[in-house]
Amino acid sequence: GAVVSQHPSRVICKSGTSVKIECRSLDFQATTMFWYRQFPKQSLMLMATSNEGSKATYEQGVEKDKFLINHASLTLSTLTVTSAHPEDSSFYICSAGLAGADTQYFGPGTRLTVL
């Protein structure tokens, strides 16, 4: 089956620093990847849609200058949380679409803790 990986799985950083999270489709090419955020005991909230070779589309209320998304290749999308603050602490999950399939495949998630 299609596999999506994320790196790192966990990250702890100090307030004010930037953190980069990678999302890779390991055995397929994905023209579109999605980034979600999940706070404790809540559902997944879509943050943005990442399209290879073009600018990401952000959901309402998501700051594009704070959450930088780069989708430079068909197998890699990155999410950079800039100037992270404790309220950015969350579980970040990406998904990738497999061309010709009817669904998306999700990565294992990245737990971000901002001190």
Place this chain on the structure above:
Amino acid sequence: DAKTTQPPSMDCAEGRAANLPCNHSTISGNEYVYWYRQIHSQGPQYIIHGLKNNETNEMASLIITEDRKSSTLILPHATLRDTAVYYCIVRVETGANSKLTFGKGITLSVRP
């Protein structure tokens, strides 16, 4: 996309069938019903999807009522590893590049 409503939680005994209901009374004719699940601290996992007909795969069966206003996900022989949050999602497009909108889901607890 149409909204769905699911009970917040349910439980079942290991080895028994787990029947997870979902209401989507405002579903449109071109909207599909998708089910995903999320085991604690992991990314969601695709289970099954359908439009009108009942569907079955190696993981589960999906029963959609004739009026399409509700559906049931059936795990035929639940195991402890099936304990998870199950999300019922309806969306217009199939295809890998259309976004998914997650609701609160139903927490299934499988007891020994």
